[in-house]
Amino acid sequence: MEMRPECVPCLLKRVLFQAQLADNGTEFIALKDAMAVFSEGFREGRNSAELATEVHRAAYKAMNVSDPYKELKIRADSVAEEYMGFAEEYISSSADRMKAAILVASIGNIMDFGVELAIDDPDMFRKEFRKLLEQGIGHDDTDAVKNILSNAKSVIYVFDNCGESQFDKLLIRELRKNGLKVIGIVRGEPILNDVSPSDAERTGLNEEVDEMHTTSEFRIGLLLSSLTEDLRKKIASADIMIAKGMANFESLSDQDIGIPVVYILRTKCTPVADALGIPTEINAVSVKFPTDRREKD
Numbered sequence: 001m002e003m004r005p006e007c008v009p010c011l012l013k014r015v016l017f018q019a020q021l022a023d024n025g026t027e028f029i030a031l032k033d034a035m036a037v038f039s040e041g042f043r044e045g046r047n048s049a050e051l052a053t054e055v056h057r058a059a060y061k062a063m064n065v066s067d068p069y070k071e072l073k074i075r076a077d078s079v080a081e082e083y084m085g086f087a088e089e090y091i092s093s094s095a096d097r098m099k100a101a102i103l104v105a106s107i108g109n110i111m112d113f114g115v116e117l118a119i120d121d122p123d124m125f126r127k128e129f130r131k132l133l134e135q136g137i138g139h140d141d142t143d144a145v146k147n148i149l150s151n152a153k154s155v156i157y158v159f160d161n162c163g164e165s166q167f168d169k170l171l172i173r174e175l176r177k178n179g180l181k182v183i184g185i186v187r188g189e190p191i192l193n194d195v196s197p198s199d200a201e202r203t204g205l206n207e208e209v210d211e212m213h214t215t216s217e218f219r220i221g222l223l224l225s226s227l228t229e230d231l232r233k234k235i236a237s238a239d240i241m242i243a244k245g246m247a248n249f250e251s252l253s254d255q256d257i258g259i260p261v262v263y264i265l266r267t268k269c270t271p272v273a274d275a276l277g278i279p280t281e282i283n284a285v286s287v288k289f290p291t292d293r294r295e296k297d
Contacts, residue, residue: 001250003048004271011038011052015059018192021068030062048271049221049251056191057218067190069162076111076122076163076193077203083129087170090133098149098178099142101171102264106283107132108164109245109266112193122163132266138282145240145262145287152239154181156259157209158222158252159195160245168244169208176210183234184209188216194247221251235259246272253288261288 012031019030037058041051060066067073087104094100110128149155155175159165172182184205190196195205197214206212213231215222222243224232235241241261243252249263249272263286267273273280 001048001253001272001275002044003042003046003051006269006271007048007052008038008042010269011055014192015055018056018059018068019063021072022063022065024063024065026063030059033062034059047251047254049219049247050223052247052250053191053218053220056220060191060218067196069190069193072122073162073193073199074202076125076161077166077199079122079125080108080111080163080166082126084166084170087167091170091174098146098174099137101174102142102145102285103133103137103283104167105164105171105244106137106264106266106285107135108167109160109264109283110268111161111163112245112266112268125163132283135283137285138267139276139278139284139286141262141285141287145285148240148260148262148287149175149178149180152180154183154234154238156183156185156235156238156241158185158241158243158248159200159205160248160265161193162195162199162203163193164244165195165199165203165205169205171242172208181211182209183238184212185222185231186212186214187219188214189218191218191220192247194220219251221247223251224255224257249276256290258290260290262286263288 015031015034019027034055038055041054091097091100111125159168175182186195186197186200200206200212217226236258238259241257241259243261243263245265252261265284267278267280267282267284270280276286278284
């Protein structure tokens with residue numbers, strides 16, 4: 001997705017938010033260094049996730065903290081865990097278990113700290129969970145997803161945020177119940193509140209998938225060319241990719257993945273919503289085919 005002017009205040013707000021989390025007096029230097037990188041790289045046509053990665057790399061170096069979101073991520077997972085039983089019952093009682101699991105996975109994406117239309121504290125999720133569930137899926141390509149899955153054998157599942165990943169477990173269980181092999185991908189290093197290898201191990205996410213891989217680097221989203229050859233081959237041979245959250249959409253939407261990609265997210269900013277062609281503040285399931293056209297029945 002191309003960077004837009006609206007991305008500027010949003011990204012800098014995120015830098016300030018994480019510098020305040022670091023709580024070591026580095027707010028000015030983090031913003032100064034981040035803005036220097038931003039100013040040099042900001043131009044029309046630039047991929048938003050690519051530039052954001054460079055900006056956050058500068059900010060993390062200035063803060064001298066490897067994971068400023070660590071405690072927030074742990075709290076997010078704990079709060080999400082409170083709703084797992086209810087979510088499991090919701091899925092079990094649904095006439096369409098797969099669609100229910102996809103909805104549950106989408107509302108978890110509200111846990112995106114430092115973003116304007118998300119929440120800044122895991123405890124706020126308690127007030128939002130049932131309301132978001134009642135909203136349902138605002139942009140719904142679930143039927144197309146189920147059609148692809150009916151003929152699929154393997155799924156690439158690209159994770160996004162902690163907290164949210166607790167609900168991803170429920171969707172993954174449904175996928176595996178249907179005989180699908182699930183290959184997970186998390187970030188290579190801690191970045192924002194995204195799932196890192198240590199977070200996946202801490203929460204048992206590794207045990208939910210058939211294989212777990214990482215992007216092997218500090219990066220927002222996923223860049224195919226930077227992945228290991230083995231992982232690129234697994235993606236190419238898979239039948240479908242499920243990409244959670246806005247950052248994965250921002251990074252993947254400019255790349256030729258070669259297989260259908262299902263974006264499951266909460267639209268929490270106008271540039272992402274516009275790029276998807278859907279409204280803001282909805283739970284969304286959007287399928288993009290390699291030809292950028294919908295699969296014909």
